[in-house]
Amino acid sequence: MNSDTAKGSASRLNWLMSALLVSIFLTQVDQTIVSTALPTIVSELNGLEHMSWVFTIYMLCSTVVMPIAGKLSDIFGRKGFYMFGLAVFLLGSALCGLAGSMTELIVYRGIQGLGAGFVIPITFTLVFTIMPKEKAGKYQTFYMSVFALSSIVGPSLGAVITQNLDWRWNFYINLPIGLYVFIVLNRTLKEKSASKARPSVDAKGAALLAITTLSILLALKMGGEQDAWLSAPVIGLLLVGAAGLALFVAVERRVREPILPLQxxxxxxxxxxxxxxxxxxxxxxxxxxxxxxxxxxxxxxxxxxxxxxxxxxxxxxxxxxxxxxxxxxxxxxxxxxxxxxxxxxxxxxxxxxxxxxxxxxxxxxxxxxxxxxxxxxxxxxxxxxxxxxxxxxxxxxxxxxxxxxxxxxxxxxxxxxxxxxxxxxxxxxxxxxxxxxxxxxxxxxxxxxxxxxxxxxxxxxxxxxxxxxxxxxxxxxxxxxxxxxxxxxxxxxxxxxxxxxxxxxxxxxxx
CATH class of the missing domain: 1.20.1250.20 (MFS general substrate transporter like domains)
Incomplete structure (x- = not known):
């Protein structure tokens, strides 16, 4: 490799890594940026009793999707699903800014969470697949530092935006930043040649994993907060989660390409x-x-x-x-x-x-x-x-x-x-x-x-x-x-x- 080519490759890699770093900050800070804006949001949209769900739905949706997104990226490639997740996240951000009621905001935050559930795990996978192994630890340190930093600056950033602009800009601000990430990733991230073999998708396993995770997390969220631990909704969700887990393990042991390989x-x-x-x-x-x-x-x-x-x-x-x-x-x-x-x-x-x-x-x-x-x-x-x-x-x-x-x-x-x-x-x-x-x-x-x-x-x-x-x-x-x-x-x-x-x-x- 001549020096010009090496410089070009290093420059492309630096642009790519910077975009991935920004995307991690974007998805992580969105978990906390609305915390200081919530009183203002509630005063405008009402729905105080549903306020906690603005946080919870984002976490639930992103968590449920993570392993499914990781497996799909293994089968079909990282770039397409990363771009899909980023597009969904930006769509959710735009809709959150347009929300006219607390119910709409919660639904749109769920869409944001689904997009983040694709972006977050694939970002970390990309670090390992495109970065020389000797530098992987350094970049992991960068990403984990951004993870921690986003938790610190999120509430303060949300307060500044809400006071000086409008609470809706806590979501609109994602759009230009996300567009930058989208353009850089599209230009710098190179996809391997697709395999000619027909891919096998474990749809049953993916559905069962989503049902199991969502049921158990909802039960844990609701128990002792809005329903008693021994109430019918909480017990019902736990039973659905247990049944889903048993079926999931049975399916994963039989399919050729499991969504979550037990091995x-x-x-x-x-x-x-x-x-x-x-x-x-x-x-x-x-x-x-x-x-x-x-x-x-x-x-x-x-x-x-x-x-x-x-x-x-x-x-x-x-x-x-x-x-x-x-x-x-x-x-x-x-x-x-x-x-x-x-x-x-x-x-x-x-x-x-x-x-x-x-x-x-x-x-x-x-x-x-x-x-x-x-x-x-x-x-x-x-x-x-x-x-x-x-x-x-x-x-x-x-x-x-x-x-x-x-x-x-x-x-x-x-x-x-x-x-x-x-x-x-x-x-x-x-x-x-x-x-x-x-x-x-x-x-x-x-x-x-x-x-x-x-x-x-x-x-x-x-x-x-x-x-x-x-x-x-x-x-x-x-x-x-x-x-x-x-x-x-x-x-x-x-x-x-x-x-x-x-x-x-x-x-x-x-x-």
Missing amino acids: LFRVRSISGTLAATFLQGVILYGALLFIPLFVQGSMGGDVGDAGNTLTPMMFSMMLGATMSNFLMKRWTYRAGMIASMSLAGAGMLGMAYMPLDAQMWKIALVMLVVGIGIGILMPLAQMAVTYGAEDRFKGVATSTVGFSRSVGGVFGSAVLAAIVNGSLSTAVRRHAAELGTASPDLANPQQLLAADSSLPEPTAALLRQALGESVQLGFWFLALAAVLGIVAAACSGGARFRIDSEADLRSAAKV
Whole structure:
């Protein structure tokens, strides 16, 4: 290859990688950018009781589609399905900006989520298929850093747009940026020649996987929030999910080209990593939901304190991802996962023992530890699963990482909420008996979160103590998840990141 050709190839690769980086930011920031705009949206569109579904539907749709998108990209090629997913995402964005009611907004957010479910897993697969193996770790660090950064800037960006433009521009802003990504990818991403063999699509498996995932995630979302855990809708959804899972496994064992190859889970480095990633999701989403509640409700912090508590964790996730690239060259995947879970577990134990009158810098220090632990596992998991899979399974293998993390997050959030709510009810009754009071104010601990709360100080102190005990019991659950993550890592075998041949050093941007 002459120097001009080499420069041209490197330039094309840089343009391609920059577009993929932007697309990850675009799809991830859309999970949080509307958070600060929601009060304005609700005031215009009404539907306060459906507000949480603006977030939930995006997550559900993207999670359900991920493994299906990964498998289809293995069969038919990455480029076409990436472009399809990006087009669906942009269509959903445009429709969200045009929404005239909360119901319309929720439906259109679902369309956005479907598009993101294609874009996110295929993006990570592309990094491995077009990037020389020696540089894959570096680019994984970039992408995981963007993943963390988008969670930080999303709410602030949404606030700036809503205040200075209009809440609808939180969605319209995706259109010019997405168009840039579409044009760059179309010009720089080269498709391999299509196989002449007639492809086989596991339609039954795809349908059963979607039904199973959607039923179980909906049950976990609804249980204890809008319906009792033993209510007919929740039990019915869980039964549908269980039946769908049994049928899915039966179908996947028989078909020639399964949508989710079960043989992937026979590889120790893959099954162990996915189990650890599931538990990482439990810890990550549990921390995002309940640490701000602990700071504001139990420690007496304000909304700013609650939000700022998470900033050290998200920034240190980027630091952890950078460390992961260094560790993978020297350690086995197993050692890296054990280090990751050990740090995250130590941080959760620190929160479980945190005094309610602790200074905020102590919380920030613990959050740094948790963030580094979570960040180490993010690129490591992508590398371990993708390089542990056969070439023909790389797309679906890569997609299972994000899928496992999302499912773990929903599962962990549901279990954590059940633990905290059950413990809080018991703690309130116990403390009320100790004080010899039956104040009706004790029935609503959410008053602690109100800036203008007029609770008497003895009642407020009692509620802070009760809420603190309950949330810290939840932190013990997250610490247990980290211990289970260490066990999963220990069972993952001794695989490690290697550059095995000169072929791994090729940089031809073809998929």
